Amino acid sequence: MIIRPYGDTLDDGAVQFSFTLPVPEGPRGREAARLFVEKLGFRHVDVVHSSALANGFSMYVAYGKTELGIDYDTIQIEDAVGEKVYTMAEACEVIQTRIGRKLVVVGACTGFDAHTVGIDAIMNMKGYNHHYGLERYGQIEAHNLGAQVPNEKLIDYAVKVNADAILVSQIVTQKDVHLQNLTEFIELLQARGLRERFILIAGGTRIGNKLAVELGFDGGFGKGSYADHVATFIIDRMLEKRG
Ligand code: B12
Structure with missing residues (x-):
């Protein structure tokens, strides 16, 4: 068509x-x-x-x-999560029964980017648009470091709390500053031999799954994302890793 x-x-x-x-x-x-x-x-x-x-x-x-x-029929998209997205209750149930411990998630808006609303929408207790944030999930220990967090500091914190997943938000895209910042984040992890230790997720208005994966993240989420999508992605990856 x-x-x-x-x-x-x-x-x-x-x-x-x-x-x-x-x-x-x-x-x-x-x-x-x-x-x-x-x-x-x-x-x-x-x-x-x-x-x-x-x-x-x-x-x-x-x-x-x-x-x-x-030609609309030929269009393909590569979303980070498929059709099945867990509700908060389902996500907690799967974590409890199949992983057997709380998941630790650390997130921040990094670099000079001062936009906190996006990462808050995903992580804060009250969430966004009738979708609770990760802090509300009984089976997730969520640490939201806020905005303007240097990449090194985010990595240090994730190591300190033994995080399962790191969430990076980038809203400002002027002069491709988001690409530089996300690339630096991956390079710092690689230099410290930590890339495979965490599930890495990038998000922001102009971030998609394809771009995030190209930059070295496990997944990417753009406009219209909720904590439900992020929790589903982390759980699926954790279960995949455990075979
Ligand atoms: C509010 C706002 C501000 C506030 C931020 C307050 C705060 N505490 O966050 C203030 C006034 C501080 C601000 C400042 C600036 N802003 Co401003 N701001 C906005 C505005 C109006 C809304 C952003 C917002 O809150 N959206 C609502 C949230 C819920 O949506 P979201 O961020 O997209 O998040 C969703 C998804 O993207 C995704 N997501 C986001 N992060 C993450 C992370 C993960 C891990 C995941 C999974 C998902 C995810 O999930 C969220 C929920 O669905 C936008 C314009 C707009 N309408 O978008 C401009 C905008 C983002 N700002 C812009 C600019 C340029 C600036 C300034 C540089 C202006 C200036 N010259 O000083 C400064 C930035 C300073 C800095 N150092 O960063 C531009 C960015 C342009 C660009 N392409 O880079 C925009 C687009 C405005 C414009 N049209 O020019 N801003």
Whole structure:
């Protein structure tokens, strides 16, 4: 099935753009914006909004139409967890009966990244969007170190409490700082011979399972993730490791 974006009518190919240009707002800026969208291959381009941002800078909203489409049937995704996601009660039951001890999970938002809400959503007692966080799980000992935690400190802490899994949150992705930071984290673990000791999970708005695995993590979680997904992933990995 071929699909394409639409606006007024199904299949009309309409796309909305929003971008800034380093020029003053005005007719010349608007024409530059129109030509830019046309250059991307869109037709029937219309600049519907423009405004000045600061001296010499302006922003634009434009519409354009495309005939390109995507074959939806060929799309494959690689999520970290499959269809079966344990509820909190199920997760605790499996940990108790099949692992036989509490799991220790340590998490932080690392580097200079100050965004705590994402890691809190996964770890804090109250959780997020009607899904309790890992601190609420009776069979999980959760340590949330907060934000702006240096990679070394997170690793030291995980060693100290003998963690089973380490959770790393990265929300700021400007200039690919998340890639540098996550890579440094893996390199530090490798240098200390600790890579295989922990189940490593990366998460954040622009993190997916594929990217996380490419960077050397066991799994990755993006938007819409809950503690349920993370607990399921850790349990499945623990059971896999134990054969
Ligand atoms: C709140 C907020 C802040 C607050 C943060 C307060 C706090 N205590 O966290 C404050 C004001 C401090 C802030 C600061 C900055 N912010 Co800010 N901030 C936001 C905002 C509005 C919401 C983020 C949020 O809380 N989302 C809600 C949570 C629940 O969603 P989430 O983080 O995606 O988490 C979910 C998943 O990603 C995943 N997840 C996340 N982490 C993890 C970890 C694991 C292990 C797992 C499994 C899953 C997981 O699960 C969560 C639940 O589903 C976003 C814009 C937005 N609407 O997203 C910008 C945004 C993230 N901020 C941005 C920026 C640029 C900044 C600043 C650099 C601004 C500045 N110039 O000073 C500073 C950063 C300073 C720093 N050193 O980090 C940009 C980032 C752009 C980019 N691509 O890098 C955004 C996208 C805004 C924007 N559009 O420009 N910010």
